[in-house]
Amino acid sequence: MSQQNQILNKDEIAALGASLRGIEQKLLKQSQQTGTTRMWFQGEEPYFDVFFELKNDEILWFQFTLRGKSLSWDSRRARFQTGTTNELNYNDVSFYAASKTIENDIQTNWEFVNLVRLILETRSAENIFAKVLKLFD
Structure with missing residues (x-):
């Protein structure tokens, strides 16, 4: 069994899945030129976020961050990329939440990918989460 x-x-x-709340769309920059829509869900835990970028109701990109780890997927590469965020580095001068950086893992952290899937499955009745779960197949 994995450490995660x-x-x-x-x-x-x-509980993590249930804590995700949608952030108001007016707070997110939407691109009228490219026809993309962005969605953001934030969990009760600090640094727990899920972001989506969609076009024509299809996921172009998504990113999931939790406890200093990240999982992202981009339609141009169509594969998962895991990494580590700087959010838990308390001595980092970029402590401001909007300045999150991600250092990609050399090898995919499949234990974290599985954990993300388990959390997202708790919301599978909702359209956006059902769509993102298809990427895991």
Whole structure:
């Protein structure tokens, strides 16, 4: 069993999924020129976010961050990329949340990918989450 999944049991995974709340669309920059739409969900835990960029109701890009780890997917590459964020580096001068940086992993962290899937599955009844779960197949 992975270290990530040992830390989070079924109830904790369900609680994380349930805590995600949509952020008002007016706070997100939408591109009228390219016809893209952005969606942002924020969890109750600090640094827990899910971002989506869509065009014609199809996911172009998404990013999931939790506890200093990230998972992203881009339609141009059509593969998962995991990484580490700077959000948990307390001595970092870029402590301002909007200045998040991600250092990509050399090898995909499949344990984190699986954890993300488990969290997203708790919201599978919602259209956007059902769409992103198809990327895991």
